[in-house]
Amino acid sequence: MGKKLTKRSEDYSKWYNELVVKADLAENSGVRGCMVIKPYGYAIWEKMQAELDRMFKETGHENAYFPLFIPKSYFSKEASHIEGFAKECAVVTHYRLKNAEDGSGIIVDPDAKLEEELIVRPTSETIIWDTYRRWIQSYRDLPLLINQWANVVRWEMRTRLFLRTAEFLWQEGHTAHATKEEAVAEAEQMMHVYAEFAEEHMAMPVIKGVKTESERFAGALETYCIEALMQDGKALQAGTSHFLGQNFAKAFDVKFATKEGKQEYVWATSWGVSTRLMGALVMTHSDDNGLVLPPKLAPIQVVIVPIYKGLEQLDAIADRVAPLVKELRTKGISVKFDKRDTHKPGFKFNEYELKGVPVRLAIGQRDMDNGTFEVARRDTLEKVTVNADEVVSKIQFLLDDIQKNIYKKALDYRKEHITKVDSYDEFKAVLESKGGFIAAHWDGTVATEDLIKEETKATIRCVPLDAEEENGVCMVTGKPSKKRVLFAKAY
Amino acid sequence: MGKKLTKRSEDYSKWYNELVVKADLAENSGVRGCMVIKPYGYAIWEKMQAELDRMFKETGHENAYFPLFIPKSYFSKEASHIEGFAKECAVVTHYRLKNAEDGSGIIVDPDAKLEEELIVRPTSETIIWDTYRRWIQSYRDLPLLINQWANVVRWEMRTRLFLRTAEFLWQEGHTAHATKEEAVAEAEQMMHVYAEFAEEHMAMPVIKGVKTESERFAGALETYCIEALMQDGKALQAGTSHFLGQNFAKAFDVKFATKEGKQEYVWATSWGVSTRLMGALVMTHSDDNGLVLPPKLAPIQVVIVPIYKGLEQLDAIADRVAPLVKELRTKGISVKFDKRDTHKPGFKFNEYELKGVPVRLAIGQRDMDNGTFEVARRDTLEKVTVNADEVVSKIQFLLDDIQKNIYKKALDYRKEHITKVDSYDEFKAVLESKGGFIAAHWDGTVATEDLIKEETKATIRCVPLDAEEENGVCMVTGKPSKKRVLFAKAY
Numbered sequence: 001m002g003k004k005l006t007k008r009s010e011d012y013s014k015w016y017n018e019l020v021v022k023a024d025l026a027e028n029s030g031v032r033g034c035m036v037i038k039p040y041g042y043a044i045w046e047k048m049q050a051e052l053d054r055m056f057k058e059t060g061h062e063n064a065y066f067p068l069f070i071p072k073s074y075f076s077k078e079a080s081h082i083e084g085f086a087k088e089c090a091v092v093t094h095y096r097l098k099n100a101e102d103g104s105g106i107i108v109d110p111d112a113k114l115e116e117e118l119i120v121r122p123t124s125e126t127i128i129w130d131t132y133r134r135w136i137q138s139y140r141d142l143p144l145l146i147n148q149w150a151n152v153v154r155w156e157m158r159t160r161l162f163l164r165t166a167e168f169l170w171q172e173g174h175t176a177h178a179t180k181e182e183a184v185a186e187a188e189q190m191m192h193v194y195a196e197f198a199e200e201h202m203a204m205p206v207i208k209g210v211k212t213e214s215e216r217f218a219g220a221l222e223t224y225c226i227e228a229l230m231q232d233g234k235a236l237q238a239g240t241s242h243f244l245g246q247n248f249a250k251a252f253d254v255k256f257a258t259k260e261g262k263q264e265y266v267w268a269t270s271w272g273v274s275t276r277l278m279g280a281l282v283m284t285h286s287d288d289n290g291l292v293l294p295p296k297l298a299p300i301q302v303v304i305v306p307i308y309k310g311l312e313q314l315d316a317i318a319d320r321v322a323p324l325v326k327e328l329r330t331k332g333i334s335v336k337f338d339k340r341d342t343h344k345p346g347f348k349f350n351e352y353e354l355k356g357v358p359v360r361l362a363i364g365q366r367d368m369d370n371g372t373f374e375v376a377r378r379d380t381l382e383k384v385t386v387n388a389d390e391v392v393s394k395i396q397f398l399l400d401d402i403q404k405n406i407y408k409k410a411l412d413y414r415k416e417h418i419t420k421v422d423s424y425d426e427f428k429a430v431l432e433s434k435g436g437f438i439a440a441h442w443d444g445t446v447a448t449e450d451l452i453k454e455e456t457k458a459t460i461r462c463v464p465l466d467a468e469e470e471n472g473v474c475m476v477t478g479k480p481s482k483k484r485v486l487f488a489k490a491y
Numbered sequence: 492m493g494k495k496l497t498k499r500s501e502d503y504s505k506w507y508n509e510l511v512v513k514a515d516l517a518e519n520s521g522v523r524g525c526m527v528i529k530p531y532g533y534a535i536w537e538k539m540q541a542e543l544d545r546m547f548k549e550t551g552h553e554n555a556y557f558p559l560f561i562p563k564s565y566f567s568k569e570a571s572h573i574e575g576f577a578k579e580c581a582v583v584t585h586y587r588l589k590n591a592e593d594g595s596g597i598i599v600d601p602d603a604k605l606e607e608e609l610i611v612r613p614t615s616e617t618i619i620w621d622t623y624r625r626w627i628q629s630y631r632d633l634p635l636l637i638n639q640w641a642n643v644v645r646w647e648m649r650t651r652l653f654l655r656t657a658e659f660l661w662q663e664g665h666t667a668h669a670t671k672e673e674a675v676a677e678a679e680q681m682m683h684v685y686a687e688f689a690e691e692h693m694a695m696p697v698i699k700g701v702k703t704e705s706e707r708f709a710g711a712l713e714t715y716c717i718e719a720l721m722q723d724g725k726a727l728q729a730g731t732s733h734f735l736g737q738n739f740a741k742a743f744d745v746k747f748a749t750k751e752g753k754q755e756y757v758w759a760t761s762w763g764v765s766t767r768l769m770g771a772l773v774m775t776h777s778d779d780n781g782l783v784l785p786p787k788l789a790p791i792q793v794v795i796v797p798i799y800k801g802l803e804q805l806d807a808i809a810d811r812v813a814p815l816v817k818e819l820r821t822k823g824i825s826v827k828f829d830k831r832d833t834h835k836p837g838f839k840f841n842e843y844e845l846k847g848v849p850v851r852l853a854i855g856q857r858d859m860d861n862g863t864f865e866v867a868r869r870d871t872l873e874k875v876t877v878n879a880d881e882v883v884s885k886i887q888f889l890l891d892d893i894q895k896n897i898y899k900k901a902l903d904y905r906k907e908h909i910t911k912v913d914s915y916d917e918f919k920a921v922l923e924s925k926g927g928f929i930a931a932h933w934d935g936t937v938a939t940e941d942l943i944k945e946e947t948k949a950t951i952r953c954v955p956l957d958a959e960e961e962n963g964v965c966m967v968t969g970k971p972s973k974k975r976v977l978f979a980k981a982y
Contacts, residue, residue: 027625029557029622030565030621030622031560031561031562035558036555036556036622037555037556038555039553039554039555042553043553046554063533063537064528065533065536067522067525068644069522069525070522072588074521075588082588086588086597087587089588090585090586090609091584091585091586091587091588091599092583093582093583093584093585093599094581094582095580095581095582096578096579096646097563097580097610098577106563106577108582118581120611127520127521130520131521134518140833153559155587167558167559169556
């Protein structure tokens with residue numbers, strides 16, 4: 001366990017980095033910018049995957065798998081796409097190693113140079129649309145609703161565990177439609193799916209909106225997004241869904257025959273969330289004692305710690321606990337009885353607090369005598385003594401209540417951290433003193449957006465879907481504006 | 492649907508290639524040697540994954556994720572490992588593209604050359620043992636039982652869909668143990684897990700055994716395997732489990748403190764199965780009409796095809812079918828009611844035959860009048876008429892019976908195709924005329940094994956676990972031998 005966590009108030013960034021490692025979520029590997037996702041972290045990711053996968057299938061999508069490598073020439077076919085992704089990619093140039101002739105070790109075999117370099121996918125639009133050309137001939141082949149779970153690589157210079165890594169895991173949906181309206185509806189639908197997942201499962205409130213032109217995905221006509229707010233007042237883009245128009249269909253010549261027999265280009269969307277959500281989950285709920293996990297995503301929902309002297313007491317406690325464990329499992333609750341004799345109860349309490357286990361039961365001799373358990377909840381750290389015959393319903397209540405409570409807490413924090421401002425001075429003051437989202441009028445130009453970003457490091461996170469029509473003037477240029485947009489510093 | 496499949500008897504290899512594509516399992520991509528796994532194929536793989544993952548977790552393993560890239564120097568640390576894998580790997584040498592100065596397009600930026608080249612993992616022993624050094628200090632940290640689901644790349648020169656592709660999907664287990672006995676037991680256990688999966692779920696009989704020294708995994712002291720027999724008499728290695736001794740622990744300096752406080756090297760295993768199993772599944776059961784899928788892995792277990800004239804009849808059939816669909820789903824049976832009006836029933840019958848759907852129901856006006864369904868099973872192509880009130884139990888019986896029947900059929904085929912021979916001439920004759928496994932005595936030397944391979948293309952698939960002790964003489968050299976080994980030509 002080592003020494004205590006840095007406090008959030010001291011150094012939020014350091015707190016995050018320490019917590020991810022100490023709670024056994026992930027660590028840096030020997031490969032620059034690439035992380036190892038440890039079993040406890042991966043177990044949370046698996047729960048996220050399972051739920052998202054269920055939601056994708058419920059909305060009619062199927063999974064498939066496309067190649068890791070993309071020929072360099074594919075990338076050049078969509079002009080804005082190559083601009084967006086060429087700067088940060090891993091390039092495969094050779095296909096063999098050999099022993100150096102001077103005996104100095106293993107070298108890349110110069111005779112094994114590829115004719116055309118392969119890019120390790122940073123995203124798969126190009127290889128997938130190259131495939132869709134073969135799959136789509138007629139309106140009968142549409143819509144094509146496909147998702148892929150995969151690893152991708154973007155050669156980031158500054159990396160942080162989960163938030164920005166050279167390799168990360170994600171899902172990418174790629175759909176093809178006969179009409180613009182259908183494609184736009186799909187892109188919007190997936191934004192709503194992501195928002196529902198974030199709020200219902202991660203207990204993380206998000207704002208739905210669209211990106212400004214300069215923040216759009218390279219190749220998209222519209223990027224829908226969900227934006228969350230972390231406890232340090234910085235925003236985090238948690239998921240995006242893109243309406244791609246006919247850009248990729250034109251670049252890869254994907255046409256379909258309409259019912260009337262005309263040839264038309266196909267309309268496209270793509271959408272993705274990644275292991276970045278793990279970072280968002282940690283930063284939304286956790287505290288100075290460690291992780292706070294929403295019960296719906298916690299690998300261990302309930303831990304039982306015995307407090308005992310000698311094996312005889314431990315055996316008696318184990319006997320008492322066994323039917324409870326069985327009953328909880330029958331109800332679909334994941335439970336761990338930690339009977340390790342190599343660690344003291346105090347150590348275990350700290351460990352499960354650090355790992356964010358939602359409900360902790362302790363049982364010692366006095367509880368044995370009284371027929372009780374000590375029940376502690378991770379979110380508020382409250383402890384109560386509960387009779388054995390009420391403990392299952394107490395646990396069920398707590399799992400439900402913790403899920404709701406941490407959502408409400410995060411929502412309250414966000415409500416307090418959306419500030420309306422009407423002048424640029426006020427904007428700068430709020431950004432420095434309070435952070436969070438700032439709702440302000442903007443003239444709609446890239447020039448003004450760039451100026452604000454340069455001067456304050458704040459970006460337009462989104463134009464919220466539910467923004468009210470309101471006549472105002474841009475806080476910087478005084479030009480007219482019809483609605484407020486949300487600015488923030490962001491991860 | 493296009494024209495008919497090539498018959499197996501005409502050209503087995505062509506039959507396989509056509510079937511994989513026509514049944515929508517996979518296809519070649521624009522990237523040399525890399526396949527696209529199509530939704531129907533991926534749905535089968537997902538079922539395999541789910542079952543294997545359950546079995547791994549039941550035997551105490553946890554999932555994690557390690558980097559895609561491995562620094563070149565890691566590879567060199569285990570001598571026999573680099574020998575085995577250096578010849579066929581994708582090498583990342585640069586991390587950026589840029590616009591060519593002469594305007595000719597996108598080129599690899601020569602200024603973005605990596606200091607040390609990165610290998611796209613062909614298998615992850617090296618990166619994982621580099622990580623385990625940080626995770627293992629004491630006997631308390633052992634055993635470490637970890638699995639990873641991942642993509643890997645081996646630069647094969649001749650590729651075939653599923654059987655041999657440059658990129659493939661797999662799982663790789665990597666475990667660490669305090670004692671040799673425990674590690675050997677783990678490697679054996681996983682061979683048994685694989686065999687159980689193959690037989691119970693894929694309905695594919697396998698022979699368990701160990702590899703000879705020259706067929707072992709690069710870096711292993713013992714390789715356990717399961718070997719299956721395809722319908723053309725060629726063997727297919729379906730899964731391997733390696734006892735790695737202390738080779739990787741020594742290469743990566745992974746020691747642990749024993750209970751007594753001594754420092755010792757850790758003992759290791761690794762084990763894997765891949766999308767190659769998809770090829771094995773296809774080749775074990777399928778026939779000249781298309782796929783035959785075991786019900787336990789079929790994405791669609793039951794399809795219902797309406798035979799109707801006009802929308803009114805279709806609506807009436809849909810009403811009759813709806814409660815049946817619901818009841819089957821409640822029982823966990825996946826069912827599809829194909830009411831497309833763009834295709835005729837005959838077309839649909841062929842399509843579901845091609846795709847290996849185990850049970851097909853058809854219902855037309857006469858069935859509506861009589862309260863019956865026509866029920867066809869894919870394995871034998873038998874059709875019977877069944878009363879509506881008996882159709883659910885008939886379907887349940889068939890799903891169970893088809894699973895058993897195709898296993899028995901494959902087992903009978905294999906029994907007929909294990910031939911004992913006692914002379915090298917007989918060996919060559921059987922190999923050419925009948926194929927299959929040949930049980931023969933061998934003197935235990937690499938030289939003889941190599942000679943046989945060179946002269947006949949047959950390799951020793953394994954020394955079967957259940958091989959009887961039997962005094963004999965090597966069919967080639969006449970030297971003494973204590974048991975027969977299994978030879979075959981193999982995929």
